[in-house]
Amino acid sequence: MTFTPHPIDPSLDLELVRHVPVPPEAVFAAWTDPESIKQWFAPRPYSVPECEIDLRPGGGFRTVMCDPDGEQMADSTGCYLDIVPNERLVWTSALTTDYRPQEGFMPFTAILEFQPDGSGGCNYRAIAIHQDQAGRDQHEEMGFHEGWGTVVDQMVEHIQSAA
Amino acid sequence: MTFTPHPIDPSLDLELVRHVPVPPEAVFAAWTDPESIKQWFAPRPYSVPECEIDLRPGGGFRTVMCDPDGEQMADSTGCYLDIVPNERLVWTSALTTDYRPQEGFMPFTAILEFQPDGSGGCNYRAIAIHQDQAGRDQHEEMGFHEGWGTVVDQMVEHIQSAA
Numbered sequence: 001m002t003f004t005p006h007p008i009d010p011s012l013d014l015e016l017v018r019h020v021p022v023p024p025e026a027v028f029a030a031w032t033d034p035e036s037i038k039q040w041f042a043p044r045p046y047s048v049p050e051c052e053i054d055l056r057p058g059g060g061f062r063t064v065m066c067d068p069d070g071e072q073m074a075d076s077t078g079c080y081l082d083i084v085p086n087e088r089l090v091w092t093s094a095l096t097t098d099y100r101p102q103e104g105f106m107p108f109t110a111i112l113e114f115q116p117d118g119s120g121g122c123n124y125r126a127i128a129i130h131q132d133q134a135g136r137d138q139h140e141e142m143g144f145h146e147g148w149g150t151v152v153d154q155m156v157e158h159i160q161s162a163a
Numbered sequence: 164m165t166f167t168p169h170p171i172d173p174s175l176d177l178e179l180v181r182h183v184p185v186p187p188e189a190v191f192a193a194w195t196d197p198e199s200i201k202q203w204f205a206p207r208p209y210s211v212p213e214c215e216i217d218l219r220p221g222g223g224f225r226t227v228m229c230d231p232d233g234e235q236m237a238d239s240t241g242c243y244l245d246i247v248p249n250e251r252l253v254w255t256s257a258l259t260t261d262y263r264p265q266e267g268f269m270p271f272t273a274i275l276e277f278q279p280d281g282s283g284g285c286n287y288r289a290i291a292i293h294q295d296q297a298g299r300d301q302h303e304e305m306g307f308h309e310g311w312g313t314v315v316d317q318m319v320e321h322i323q324s325a326a
Contacts, residue, residue, distance in 0.1 A: 094264035107264035
């Protein structure tokens, strides 16, 4: 396997890099199974009661997110762009099912990279690619690093508890 | 080869279907070579003096279009999404290089399908997928059918003159 990390533009992109003690296969599975997504995709006590995934390039996904009182905050859709099993997953909020453009608040493309560490864990990298610096800064101020970091912890916990 | 035409939603999508007397391989080549694009991509006397193509999923393309006086009208970029040589090409104006979201007037995704007719020509299908009915109607009023039809004629002429 040859692997070239996706280059980033620090003025437009945000990046989270973490080592996790679970293998790439488990991380890829966690990211692509709706029942798994419901368990970890929102920082608790926020929740994701609904998730739909059509895992193919051009396939759509949908998540419903609720606040701690169970009130719906967001019903979001996106589109898968590139899928390399156990290694890489790319999706965007700028498109929905079958590559249809959609309007939305702060559109971004997510690139997720999962690389084996040689001892059963993996190097996890999440990149959010924005259309402009305002979008990047807004995403950072909304707590990108804390939020995306917390859900990685929750994902690992879910994988380990299910193992 | 199994082929399933992309389904459309007539309230959101526009479709041009044509039979052309040139093979799918030539049409795919015409759509993916910048020097060819310059010859036919704008209805004459409009012109395309500049074109850049990075033909890979996530690769960008750029075209500069000029009016009949040679004044620049548009400098447009997009992103390739799906590439099946000689058969199918998908790109969107909602993203640019490396899947970065971009703002723009009337974003749409184009799906181009080229199917051999069994006698040296092909069935050419172009679909424009819009985010809403307003975008679809605007594109139609701007002359989608005439414009996209004219450039197919110009493309065929270019392929035949270069043969």
